[in-house]
Amino acid sequence: xxxxxxxxxxxxxxxxxxxxxxxxxxxxxxxxxxxxxxxxxxxxxxxxxxxxxxxxxxxxxxxxxxxxxxxxxxxxxxxxxxxxxxxxxxxxxxxxxxxxxxxxxxxxxxxxxxxxxxxxxxxxxxxxxxxxxxxxxxxxxxxx
Amino acid sequence: xxxxxxxxxxxxxxxxxxxxxxxxxxxxxxxxxxxxxxxxxxxxxxxxxxxxxxxxxxxxxxxxxxxxxxxxxxxxxxxxxxxxxxxxxxxxxxxxxxxxxxxxxxxxxxxxxxxxxxxxxxxxxxxxxxxxxxxxxxxxxxxx
DNA sequence: ATATATGCAAACGATTTGCAACTCC
DNA sequence: GGAGTTGCAAATCGTTTGCATATAT
Numbered sequence: 001x002x003x004x005x006x007x008x009x010x011x012x013x014x015x016x017x018x019x020x021x022x023x024x025x026x027x028x029x030x031x032x033x034x035x036x037x038x039x040x041x042x043x044x045x046x047x048x049x050x051x052x053x054x055x056x057x058x059x060x061x062x063x064x065x066x067x068x069x070x071x072x073x074x075x076x077x078x079x080x081x082x083x084x085x086x087x088x089x090x091x092x093x094x095x096x097x098x099x100x101x102x103x104x105x106x107x108x109x110x111x112x113x114x115x116x117x118x119x120x121x122x123x124x125x126x127x128x129x130x131x132x133x134x135x136x137x138x139x140x141x142x143x144x
Numbered sequence: 145x146x147x148x149x150x151x152x153x154x155x156x157x158x159x160x161x162x163x164x165x166x167x168x169x170x171x172x173x174x175x176x177x178x179x180x181x182x183x184x185x186x187x188x189x190x191x192x193x194x195x196x197x198x199x200x201x202x203x204x205x206x207x208x209x210x211x212x213x214x215x216x217x218x219x220x221x222x223x224x225x226x227x228x229x230x231x232x233x234x235x236x237x238x239x240x241x242x243x244x245x246x247x248x249x250x251x252x253x254x255x256x257x258x259x260x261x262x263x264x265x266x267x268x269x270x271x272x273x274x275x276x277x278x279x280x281x282x283x284x285x286x287x288x
Numbered sequence: 289a290t291a292t293a294t295g296c297a298a299a300c301g302a303t304t305t306g307c308a309a310c311t312c313c
Numbered sequence: 314g315g316a317g318t319t320g321c322a323a324a325t326c327g328t329t330t331g332c333a334t335a336t337a338t
Contacts, residue, residue, distance in 0.1 A: 013292055013337050033328080048295050053328060055293090069213055074327065089262050100256050108249050109271055116242055117276040118233050127253055127267040135263045157312055157317055177303080192320050197303060199318095218302065 003064055010062055017047055021055055025065065025079045030097045032074040070097070070126060087125035093134025147208055154206055161191055165199055169209065169223045174241045176218040214241070214270060231269035237278025 003022065004014050012018075024036060033052045040047050056077055059065045066080040070090050076097070085106070089098040105125065113120045147166065148158050156162075168180060177196045184191050200221055203209040210224040214234050220241075229250070233242040249269065257264045 008338095011292080015293065015337070017294085046295095049327095050296080050329075051294055057329090089257065089260055091262075092265060098260055098262070100260070102252055102256060105249055105252050108246055108252075109269075112244050112246060113233065113271060113273065116233055116244070117279070118235075118242070118271070118273050119279045120271055120273040121236060122273075123269065123271040125253075125267065125269045127257060127262070127264055129257065129262050129264040129266075132261040135261070152313095155317075159312070159318065161319080190320095193302095194304075194321080195319055201304090 006062060006064070012058060012062070017051060018055055018059075020045060020047075021052070021059070022064075025077075029099075030068075030076050030078050032076050034074055068124065085122075087127070089127045089129070089131075091131040091134055092128055093130050093137065096131050096134075098131070150206060150208070156202060156206070161195060162199055162203075164189060164191075165196070165203075166208075169221075173243075174212075174220050174222050176220050178218055212268065229266075231271070233271045233273070233275075235275040235278055236272055237274050237281065240275050242275070 004019075007014060007018070020040070021036060024031060024039060028035075028039075033049060033056060036052050036056075037047065037049055056065065056067075060067050060077070063080050065077045068076045068078070068088070070076050070088070084101070086099040086101045087105070089100065091097070109123060110120065112118075148163075151158060151162070164184070165180060168175060168183060172179075172183075177193060177200060180196050180200075181191065181193055200209065200211075204211050204221070207224050209221045212220045212222070212232070214220050214232070228245070230243040230245045231249070233244060235241070253267060254264065256262075
């Protein structure tokens with residue numbers, strides 16, 4: 001992967017922690033700082049929350065990952081696949097996140113922006129509800 | 145307004161503070177807790193932040209206002225005009241919020257949810273960018 | 289060697305809460 | 314009078330930061 005090169009070029013050292021976090025993202029599409037901590041602890045990998053936050057911030061700054069704020073809670077991160085924007089279906093039951101892309105919606109947004117003489121930088125479209133499984137169970141666990 | 149009746153029926157007392165906050169919402173479409181505190185202070189009205197948060201939470205619970213999380217910062221509230229859902233254009237320069245409604249987008253979202261066997265509860269579509277004025281000035285003040 | 293990373297604990301900022309005093313119906 | 318409300322200060326929770334130490338290149 002040339003991600004590491006990209007980091008090196010920015011004067012960032014490749015450490016075990018950084019590689020481990022990158023590896024996590026290839027297994028888990030959506031992660032937050034605490035989830036990363038938990039996974040590491042379960043693998044007996046020592047790391048502090050502060051370090052996780054610092055690495056996530058650094059990755060975000062170098063456009064390796066993208067930060068989302070789905071609710072009031074923790075920020076959520078995902079790999080920033082170049083130029084592939086997508087939106088999210090977020091399950092309020094289990095917290096699962098489903099991604100989708102819809103070109104028509106993208107275009108409608110640009111139209112709306114134009115009508116308002118608005119220069120679009122980015123956008124987030126989050127649809128909250130219940131996924132198939134939770135629709136049936138209808139547990140009332142809060143989204144996490 | 146029958147909002148007060150709605151509150152009374154829910155066993156909620158109508159206090160000066162609550163009326164004042166309701167009044168504020170008819171002047172300002174979008175407010176956050178701190179902004180409310182500031183406005184009250186400028187009018188020499190004594191109120192504590194805790195009370196503001198409690199009132200906002202209570203109003204939200206009774207569907208009088210809606211809570212939005214536009215950025216990482218403070219939560220933003222607006223009157224919940226019954227069944228009139230709308231989305232937002234958010235200026236990253238001056239923080240201005242422009243509302244819009246687009247039926248086509250709404251329908252496309254329902255289609256997408258259906259395809260994913262997802263039961264939609266609600267959604268938020270936020271378009272971030274610069275409004276006409278800020279597009280020209282391009283101040284880099286953070287959105288607030 | 290030295291610039292960058294890390295851990296720890298303390299600091300932060302928004303929001304919440306316990307509790308005693310207060311106000312509306 | 315009693316249920317619901319308020320203010321205050323302390324508590325929470327996610328996240329950030331200062332500083333001294335450790336590590337990558």
